[in-house]
Amino acid sequence: MSTAVCTNPSLASLPASARTTTAAAVPPAVRRGAWQIAPGEAMSLKARTASMLRVRQGRVWVTADAGTAAPSEDLVLAPGESLAVPAGQRIVMEAWDGYGATYSWDPAA
Helix, strand or coil: CCCCEEHHHHHHHCCHHHHHHHHHHCCHHHHCCCEEECCCCEEEEECCCCEEEEEEECCEEEEECCCCCCCCCEEEECCCCEEEECCCCEEEEEECCCCCEEEEEEECC
16 A cells, blocks of 8 residues: 655755755645545545545545445546545545546545
8 A cells, every 4th residue: 555645744844955955846736635546546435424435646546445235346536536535435535547646535525
């Protein structure tokens, strides 16, 4: 499994000299509070409360754990698409292609 990097809070904690260099290397969508997953990496997320996965850049391949109510299903989400993840649901996702992806994970509205 991969580590996802949330750069929004971490950039603020860096000294100003490092922030300029780091910010230039981080895509704009990531600097606005999104997360990034590198090409070839996979990660597992479990929703503590009802959540919304939104793809901002790239594409992600998502598989939800099978449950008694629904079988497991593979989905590919493109930029602008989202997936509602119920509380307690675990998903596994990875970047669909060789470019990585940027996404946000927010409470469901």
